[in-house]
Amino acid sequence: MVSRARALPRRLPLRLPRPRPRGETGWRIAGYLSFLLLWQLVSTFLVAPHILPPPLRILQEIRDILASGELLTHFGATLQKIAIGFGLALLLGVAVGIAMGTSRWWEAFFGDWVLLLLTTPGLVFALVTAMIFGLSYLGPIVAIVITSFPFVTINVVEGVKAAPRDLVDMAKSYRVRSWAMQRHVMVPFLAPYLFTAMRYGFSQAWKITTLTEIIGGTKGIGFMMRTEFQVFSMAGFLAWALTFFAFALFLERVVLQRQIDRFFRWRPEVAR
């Protein structure tokens, strides 16, 4: 058996070991209840409601937003940018990743840039692209591509480098044709890395998109967050931010993860 540790990408998804269901469900529920209680107490007794609105107030705000129908317009605008930007970032990231993983030369060529782009705050690129492209759609998309593709790249590089050399050697000595080897050895091996790459890339993409909209958007979730921020409406701000973040996290952790699980049904040791 290929050890589980080797088959998995290095960057594992983040989770503490799942609490065992029996006996600990109680503690978990207690956690949620005390959180809500604490929130309610703090907002009633300790601070003014505009500093921390009580949970119900935010729910009310979310309901108002849903009823007004604004949600669809702004979600649509944001998601559209994410889709285009993330798609381009994925293509670029995979291409660069394969080049870097297979040759030292390309690794030296791109290595510094990828590392730098990973570490530099996204704000920097959001500001520079806003400055260059103004209010057009192009700015956010360039910012998304620049900040998301390195996350894709590092995962792809890691996959390519960990490629099973013994299988490749065996395929070569049996004269398996190149495309057949790619199809039956490399693609199945790289797939889990690619999916991890997608998850990280997407996660970066939705964050930077909201940021670009905060800085220079005229529509979208970030724009609404900025509007509420400017009038110091904490309830409205949290309502917009939490709705969208919950939605994005749902896409990232549940929808994407479910696709991954389905894809890897035949290989339970990598599906996580």
Place this chain on the structure above:
Amino acid sequence: MSQRVGQAAGVATARWAGDGQARRLPRALARPWVARLLSLLLVLAIWWTVLPLLPTVLLPSPGRVAEFMWDELRGDTLAPDTVYESFAISLQRLGLGFLLALAVGIPIGLATGLFRAVAAFLHDFVVVGLAIPSLLWALVTAMWFGFGSAAPIVTVFLASLPFVVINVSEGVRAVPRELLDAARAYEVPARRSIRHVVLPSLMPFLFASMRYGLANGWKGLVLAEVFAATNGAGWAIRYWYDAHRAHGVVGYALFFLLFALLLERLVFGRLAARVFRWRATDTGPRARRKEPHGADQG
């Protein structure tokens, strides 16, 4: 034609084995440092050629930006603070916020690592905390504290806390039981077994929490400074943005890149090599039985 295809396939398979590129390039060009230099030159060349094509007159030429950066580095600036002062202020805030996160996060991490009930109680909050973009903290703290140092520091604290908690708690679980048992059997004093068993196995996890916690904290800090500070590196880039000085924005962007490079290469590279020098085979945390946790950051 078919020969060429065969050749290409041959190259492709050789490249999977990792040695193809050297054969195809003249030797002098095949060196890695040549590649690094070339990539730098290429970026500059693209910058120069694309400049007139962009729909703006705002993008400065590389020369203008270099001039700006040189002036800044000499301490000659139009902004209220020099680049050194700005980054020093930001680093102080980062350090303070992260120390707070360590002070609060290590006890919580120990508790979640040792007691299953506490882990169940806090599990979902830590996971959500890891996923919350630092942008949210930056804006929320800006609304809470207004202008000043409090918002950036609290942002760093909130953005790095979950990383500290999760890594410490995983680290506690990864302490090798059998070594502790052996130490007890041979009556090794508690202090020495902490020093030689517990700490070495906690180290990679603390290191990971530092690395990812600081990275996330730094990104949050810069945002908080943009929205709620009157000085610091994040505020400085915004200053140039508001003044519509594109060379200032791009120049500061490059300072951020340089700073990132410095941090990666000097601090973390050296530190990791030192902390893990006892480990013969691998210099990173990847060789552990359990993996420290990093994350995607916004």
